[in-house]
Amino acid sequence: MKKNRQALAHYSRDWLRNQSQSGRDSPAQSRYNGCMTEPAYPHLFTPLQLGGLQLGSRVLMGSMHTGLEEMRGGYKKLAAFYGERARGGVELIVTGGISPDFRGRLALPTSQLSWRWQLGKHRYLTDAVHDAGSHICLQILHAGRYAMHPFSVAPSAIRAPISRFTPKALSDAGVRRSIRHFVNTAQLAQQAGYDGVEIMGSEGYLINQFISAHTNQRNDAWGGSFERRMHFAVEIVRCTREAVGKDFLLMFRLSMLDLLQDGCSWEEVVQLAQAIEQAGADVINTGIGWHEVRIPTIAASVPRAAFTWVTAKLKPHVSIPLITSNRINMPDVAEQILAEGEADMVSMARPFLADAEWVNKARAQQSERINTCIACNQGCLDHVFQAKRATCLVNPRAGYETELVYEKTATPKTVVVVGLGPAGLSAASIAASRGHRVIAFEAGDIGGQFNLASKIPGKQEFAETVRYYLQQLKYYDVDVRANTAASVDVIVRLQPDAVVLATGVTPRTPDIEGIDHPSVMSYVEAINGDRAVGDNVLIIGAGGIGFDVATLLVEQSLPQHDWYSQWGVDTQYRHRGGVTSPLPLQLSRRITMLQRKTGKPGAHLGKTTGWIHRMTLRRAGVQFVSGVRYLKIDDAGLHVTHESETKVLAADSIITCAGQLSNRTLLDALQQAGCEAHVIGGANRAAEIDAERAIREGAELGASL
Ligand code: NAP
Numbered sequence: 001m002k003k004n005r006q007a008l009a010h011y012s013r014d015w016l017r018n019q020s021q022s023g024r025d026s027p028a029q030s031r032y033n034g035c036m037t038e039p040a041y042p043h044l045f046t047p048l049q050l051g052g053l054q055l056g057s058r059v060l061m062g063s064m065h066t067g068l069e070e071m072r073g074g075y076k077k078l079a080a081f082y083g084e085r086a087r088g089g090v091e092l093i094v095t096g097g098i099s100p101d102f103r104g105r106l107a108l109p110t111s112q113l114s115w116r117w118q119l120g121k122h123r124y125l126t127d128a129v130h131d132a133g134s135h136i137c138l139q140i141l142h143a144g145r146y147a148m149h150p151f152s153v154a155p156s157a158i159r160a161p162i163s164r165f166t167p168k169a170l171s172d173a174g175v176r177r178s179i180r181h182f183v184n185t186a187q188l189a190q191q192a193g194y195d196g197v198e199i200m201g202s203e204g205y206l207i208n209q210f211i212s213a214h215t216n217q218r219n220d221a222w223g224g225s226f227e228r229r230m231h232f233a234v235e236i237v238r239c240t241r242e243a244v245g246k247d248f249l250l251m252f253r254l255s256m257l258d259l260l261q262d263g264c265s266w267e268e269v270v271q272l273a274q275a276i277e278q279a280g281a282d283v284i285n286t287g288i289g290w291h292e293v294r295i296p297t298i299a300a301s302v303p304r305a306a307f308t309w310v311t312a313k314l315k316p317h318v319s320i321p322l323i324t325s326n327r328i329n330m331p332d333v334a335e336q337i338l339a340e341g342e343a344d345m346v347s348m349a350r351p352f353l354a355d356a357e358w359v360n361k362a363r364a365q366q367s368e369r370i371n372t373c374i375a376c377n378q379g380c381l382d383h384v385f386q387a388k389r390a391t392c393l394v395n396p397r398a399g400y401e402t403e404l405v406y407e408k409t410a411t412p413k414t415v416v417v418v419g420l421g422p423a424g425l426s427a428a429s430i431a432a433s434r435g436h437r438v439i440a441f442e443a444g445d446i447g448g449q450f451n452l453a454s455k456i457p458g459k460q461e462f463a464e465t466v467r468y469y470l471q472q473l474k475y476y477d478v479d480v481r482a483n484t485a486a487s488v489d490v491i492v493r494l495q496p497d498a499v500v501l502a503t504g505v506t507p508r509t510p511d512i513e514g515i516d517h518p519s520v521m522s523y524v525e526a527i528n529g530d531r532a533v534g535d536n537v538l539i540i541g542a543g544g545i546g547f548d549v550a551t552l553l554v555e556q557s558l559p560q561h562d563w564y565s566q567w568g569v570d571t572q573y574r575h576r577g578g579v580t581s582p583l584p585l586q587l588s589r590r591i592t593m594l595q596r597k598t599g600k601p602g603a604h605l606g607k608t609t610g611w612i613h614r615m616t617l618r619r620a621g622v623q624f625v626s627g628v629r630y631l632k633i634d635d636a637g638l639h640v641t642h643e644s645e646t647k648v649l650a651a652d653s654i655i656t657c658a659g660q661l662s663n664r665t666l667l668d669a670l671q672q673a674g675c676e677a678h679v680i681g682g683a684n685r686a687a688e689i690d691a692e693r694a695i696r697e698g699a700e701l702g703a704s705l
């Protein structure tokens with residue numbers, strides 16, 4: 001609590017108000033008016049000539065599929081999405097990947113640009129961005145063997161481990177036709193008003209598949225030697241440049257680090273980059289890792305700016321600008337990369353979902369007010385991989401700009417918010433931003449479950465969300481009554497027009513005989529370090545928090561190691577693909593996770609991050625036991641039945657991670673006092689409560705009051 005209060009005190013309200021007027025709600029045309037005389041991030045805001053474009057900052061909004069591309073009427077929503085980011089100060093945007101032909105679609109419903117009749121919807125995007133004074137490029141992406149449909153094609157008929165379909169090997173005529181399709185799409189993009197195209201040559205998609213011997217086993221003009229394997233990429237760039245003329249921006253996303261055992265060597269990466277420059281690209285963007293690789297590249301556990309060293313390594317070998325990417329989320333990180341000369345520009349995609357005003361806030365020296373992307377993937381990539389519309393866990397408005405609108409209220413109300421976990425913070429800050437008078441009570445630490453999450457190794461970014469909300473409360477004059485449990489009397493005396501109950505959850509104590517044994521503790525006690533955890537640990541419950549606790553205990557018991565060696569990333573680039581053997585994880589602790597279900601433990605973890613958690617724990621020797629029945633706990637340990645046998649599992653510590661129950665003790669008393677309350681977040685429904693739902697419920701309520 002003390003820390004939170006210090007954070008609140010750190011930024012004076014007046015200072016924030018003065019600093020922010022220029023950035024907030026300002027159109028792109030006036031985005032420099034509020035510029036400080038001494039910019040906080042001089043390298044970030046050094047102008048850059050990129051092809052024919054003159055940019056005032058070195059930030060690219062990188063490509064990100066949103067799912068709006070396939071929705072009926074989705075392009076108007078997409079125009080609102082990009083328009084808001086352009087007004088937020090970003091001067092160059094790359095769209096999500098659009099296929100140049102039918103076979104190159106990632107899935108059958110995904111977007112393709114091949115005909116003139118499709119130009120109208122693209123003009124919504126180019127107009128929206130140009131109206132804000134910014135620029136936009138179309139990304140051309142051919143999925144190759146990553147396509148999730150039976151019509152996929154690739155250099156060779158080799159199925160990807162992440163696809164059910166074996167691709168058809170392209171004939172020589174098919175390869176030439178594919179090149180023409182890329183060129184055709186680039187020309188159509190030009191006609192739709194785009195300022196350029198990004199040709200997607202990384203992440204293991206078709207172009208990358210031609211470049212690598214891993215997927216290209218041809219023996220014709222397009223395979224065999226490295227020169228012939230890269231010929232497809234080079235021809236696409238050369239023919240596109242020829243077709244679109246010299247002023248149309250041509251970016252190439254190049255796989256600088258395949259992270260595949262038989263991926264490109266460093267010498268090949270350099271050779272390819274030089275050939276791409278020669279062929280007419282204006283700028284090269286950094287691609288890291290193929291999608292099929294089991295090394296995390298953008299998850300929260302990846303250190304910030306973990307891969308910029310690769311871009312820096314390429315810089316001396318080419319003369320066109322290089323863009324770097326992956327896990328760059330805050331201005332100080334971007335500034336340092338640029339100041340150290342590692343790249344000419346930084347690319348961020350998810351941070352612009354989290355905060356459309358990222359650039360304006362950085363320019364106005366208000367980075368404390370940036371809603372930081374915490375790299376959870378929960379609202380964005382996990383949605384996309386489930387064919388759902390992308391949004392953002394910390395910003396539910398992302399992708400819903402035309403639907404979730406935070407309008408200033410004409411009738412300010414007194415709103416009492418009880419509980420400042422994610423749901424309460426979201427409701428309080430949105431309601432206050434709309435002009436309501438908000439009084440917020442928090443009995444414990446502001447931030448709720450996010451404070452616990454931020455203590456888990458690889459989840460430290462969650463603390464940024466708490467910092468962001470603290471700033472929002474301060475900025476919008478929320479009357480925060482910290483360390484204060486709200487009573488019905490106090491609430492009633494405030495004569496509120498609306499009461500929001502966001503009192504969260506309490507850990508469930510499983511109904512097992514002996515659950516009060518001294519060896520048993522809750523996940524809250526284990527994470528906060530309130531109780532010492534022994535060397536032989538049983539975890540009851542293998543859901544999200546069970547995995548978090550196990551990850552914490554694993555990290556605590558490992559000898560000192562760095563992230564690169566843990567995952568086998570060869571930062572010296574001595575091996576092909578930049579990979580080497582991962583460091584064996586030798587645990588000084590025995591950890592067993594238990595669940596009653598018979599299915600895979602952690603089955604409900606995020607689609608794009610669950611494998612990282614499961615792999616980390618497996619590699620550390622954590623044992624998983626599914627299908628147990630808990631009998632009792634005593635000095636001998638935990639008694640269970642498993643596979644029809646009764647067993648005693650010895651343990652020094654038993655940690656309960658058995659879900660939660662809603663904490664809504666105030667509700668009945670409020671109702672008896674005639675005070676209706678809106679109940680949100682975990683207090684509303686504890687089952688499967690996660691931060692995404694909590695923040696969205698808070699935002700929707702805040703927008704509706
Ligand atoms: P959870 O994911 O629903 O897991 C609860 C676990 O408790 C399950 O393994 C369940 O398994 C067990 N359980 C439930 N009732 C029990 C009982 N009466 N006795 C014994 N065991 C019981 O909930 P959580 O771990 O508390 O996480 C809360 C929410 O946050 C979830 O939505 C979760 O997805 C999310 N979260 C996600 C992550 C992540 O993605 N990395 C991390 C943290 C939290 P059995 O019923 O099979 O025994």
Ligand code: SF4
Nearest residue numbers: 373376377379392393
């Ligand atoms: Fe970033 Fe998570 Fe939002 Fe995705 S959902 S943009 S990873 S904070």
